[in-house]
Amino acid sequence: MSGPNTEYDPVEVTPLRADEVEAQRDAAIAAIAAAADLEALKQVRLEHAGDRSPLALANREIGALPPQARKEAGARVGQARGLVNKALGERLAVLEAEHEERMLVEETVDVTLPTDRTVTGARHPITMMSERIADVFVAMGWEVAEGPQVEAEWLNFDALNMGADHPARTMQDTFWLEPAEAALVLRTHTSPVQARTMLTREPPIYVVCPGRVYRTDEIDATHSPVFHQVEGLVIDEGITMAHLKGSLDHFATAMFGEGITTRFRPSYFPFTEPSAEVDLVCFVCRGTGANDEGSDTCRTCRGEGWIEWGGCGVVNPRVLIACGVDPEKYTGFAFGMGIDRTLMFRHGADDMRDFFEGDVRFAQPFGIEI
């Protein structure tokens, strides 16, 4: 506003009087303390610490003082302004903290509101069970093999030691395809993948083959014309039934937990000799057959202590010969389990119709479990 005041000398400049500076300082500090919120404080800052505040104006008058007086007046105003700015800073911090606290309270939402804006998807439990099984064997170093579902009769039967007049053929109710000369079937088991594997790879062979199979069963709670099996096949030098038992015990433990192993019962399959049925220690009663709820019979194994799981055996040398594997050099084992059945007893699913009807409520609880 003005240059050095040289018009009068010596003059007493009122705003620079000690009592005046102190009064302005005290008024500013009082106003700061009285500011109730950030908005008020902003106003106070303008009034008491802005360019046109009394202390700022007083500061400008310092130049009007004789040089010998400037220092003292400068110190006095500077100190006062310092105190005011400090008070402002402190008040600002307090008010900002108060503001933030209030805002956080005001912004409270109901976090219990639903957040289910998008719909939930799920994979089919049969798919996940197949993958879970494959993973157990992949972890053992095995490979996963697959094959077609419409299969040559020769691969589904003949190559597996089930010639046209073998009584075991009638045990597998087969969907035949037209025309009869096509000699094609919907595969009745995953075992043709065994034959395909032996015919297309050199031993050693360690494969597991989960897949869809077909039998002419009308659908009911425990039967379906479409179901799923997992086949295992090992061909190597020196392979024995003991390796079969070891592999299945490992499989059982991986699927059902420590202590759950298998037992073999003699059985018959044309493609294995010796053949066995595989039973699993009941993973619910752990083989006792008892129910922990006081009634005497375990519901999962019906009190047997064992659950029928599948079939297995040493690969019949006749199969090796038909598939071009030297039976003098190699032995092997094979096994097959029902995936749907495993799902039924492992998860307590009691109606196979639910598996294939397509009602999304069946798969949804399984989510994307892996």
Added chain:
Amino acid sequence: MKAPVSWIREYVDLPEQVTADELAATLTMLGLKLEALITPADAITGPLVVGRVLTIEKEPQKNGKVINWCTVDVGDANGTGEPQGIICGAHNFVEGDLVVVCLPGAVLPGNFEISARKTYGHISAGMICSSRELGLGEDHDGIIVLPADAGAPGDGQPAEPVQPGDDAFAVLDMFDSVIEFEINPDRAYALSLRGIAREAGIGFDVPFRDPADRDVPAANGDGHPVVVDDAGGCPVFVARSVTGFDPTAPTPDWMVKRLTAAGMRPISLGVDITNYVMLELGQPIHGYDRAKLTGAIRVRRATEGERLTTLDGQKRKLSPGPSGDLLITDDSGPIGIAGTMGGETTELSETTTDVVIEAAHFDAVSIFRTERRHKLPSEASKRFERGVDPELPAAAADRVVELMVELGGATADAGVTVVGEAPARRTVTAATDLPARVTGMEISAETAVANLEKVGCAVAVDGESLTATVPPWRPDMSDPFDLVEEVARIVGYDMVPSVLPPAPSGRGLPLAQKLRRRVGLVLAGAGWTETISYPFVGDSDWANLGLPADDERRRTIRMANPLNAEEPQLATSLLPGVLRSLGLNVGRGNADTSLFETGLVFLPTGDEKAPILGVDRRPTDEEWAAIEKAVPHQPQHLALAVTGQRERPGWWGEGRQGSWADAIGAVREVAEALGVQIEVSAAAVAPWHPGRCAEIRVGATVLGHAGELHPKVCKAYGVPDRSAAAEIDLDALLSLAQAVTPSPHFTSYPVAKEDVALVVDGSIPSAEVEAALREGAGDLLESVRLFDVFAGEQIGEGKKSLAFALRFRAPDRTLKEGEAGAARDAAVALAAERTGAVQRA
């Protein structure tokens, strides 16, 4: 096969304390699997006693029924000694008969409590029981009338006379357990008590007495004449005869009980004896009424045009030729289908006194074919097709003669006809250590030999190898590994050690399977639920999808024996299954459903003719190629469908209906997850809405289609209009997936953003405009994204405005003033040239 424990015990010295459960468990572990174990007494709580019917008063009822008001002497069993008054609705008994009475307080199978109750105007204090009510059989035609020899212990031993008040459990043999076994095809010998008892002897290491071990008279020329024309089909035929058989003689109680327990229905003494001997020894027997035979019995194949009415009353057309039906004939023509079922004309009847007994051995394959041809499984064919002991016929026929003489008062003829002879016993040679090598168990040569001897082999050891002469009842034992199984099951499968095989160096999951899992996870994560459908379809499915007559998807593979005649085709598309599921969900109130399915489709090649190759060697390369060529193409598809809301309404605002965009979007998401860049263009393909159908391509390869379903298709599947679906060839998509993703290279130089709004004709696909922008913008373009579509009056009739955000960046420098603008102008210029786009001010 059902076997009463008492019958098993007849041939094997089982320790007294062995329970039926233990016996069943031991036999199961030997390979005769327990199917069911029934002890009739276990299902009933007494008192169950013998009663003698004293009086019967017939009382007609208003409903036309006649009931019997009976008094029955039950001895002291009712505590009073007074006759018991009982109402009975059956009429197959008379005063003086011994019957089985359930007294009040008894509980019958099915938790059926018996009490004294008022009925038909009387107090009925108990029940006179039928077989079915006691769980002893299916017979419910009348109540049980105890025969004169009731309670006889069996096979010739005299009965203690039964008295009223006696405990009926014992009289009815209800403490005798019946074990039902599931017999595998390789153990046909166990379809007899002889075979089961032999296994019990092995299991408990106790002696077995072979009921077939009997002296039989030598063949002579005096028996009924028999000619066998087909020795391959019938290697052995034994004929014996009896005369003076009493056709009215009753079947003894013990035999009735055993037959019933074994699941066979007693018919008449003659027939019952043949069935009994079949159960006892495993040899099917046929009896002919000699008076009705004309001339010699001749075994031959059927000739053209022959027919026979079998015992089940069916008139059957017989199959001629060398692999046709094997027949038993006489001068009158066919009188039976060999080993399967007899004919009506010569069957044993209530007037038969002279019987010709056939005990023959028939070729398993021949019987199997006949059984399948005529869909005629019988007790006889079941045994022959699996293999019967060819050395049995003489002993079995002799046993029948013995029983007919003993029980039917017959006289045995001296004549014995034997045609043919059993084949020589087979020998199988194997290394003595083969059982150990195959099973991994420690099995010495001595154990191997001993166990083979237990199953009936004669074994000769020569150094490191053994030769087993296989017993005739084991036609299944033909290979060295068959010997291994026999040795191993007796050592015990529970002795097989558990050893992991040496771990191969695996390669993990194949890439395609990893990717398939990823596809499933991506879709499930995006709100799609997986389903599995049957691949069985019919013409109605194609009609529902609105496929034109020449649509490739109508060319299908058909099943010869579909479960449902309306669905004989194998699916060439997953859409029928997926849309049926969608409809089912809507019908069940799952209005908002997004589902997907992956699975094979079956595409005919027109070249389906798979050879049946030999099995004595590996197929040649040509043979294998022929198999591979014959198997139809079966690619894996992915289909998905959506109806209702994809996003729900809520406090956040409106919900969002699923639409064509979700179907296409899901395919895009899947492709992105696989690192495949797909292209989308408009198409008009069924079952989609012709204006809302996208073709999904990569380059020239069409992967499939997606979009909104045609309204007619929605209607056909019972889903709301605007439902959407997609189907793609998943295998084709997976084959394009990036195995190795190239790393991106980006810099920290600043981005320059330019937005443009272009007005084009409404029919111009946005993708074309975008492609032109992309190409025209040049190398500096980082990305282009359509962020708004707008149509309205200010744009002009039939026009739309597309707003794109363009981002520019140079890899090596900050863009100079005007560079981005120039690139943008170039982009717009090319879009204008290609699509007639006009930039909005």
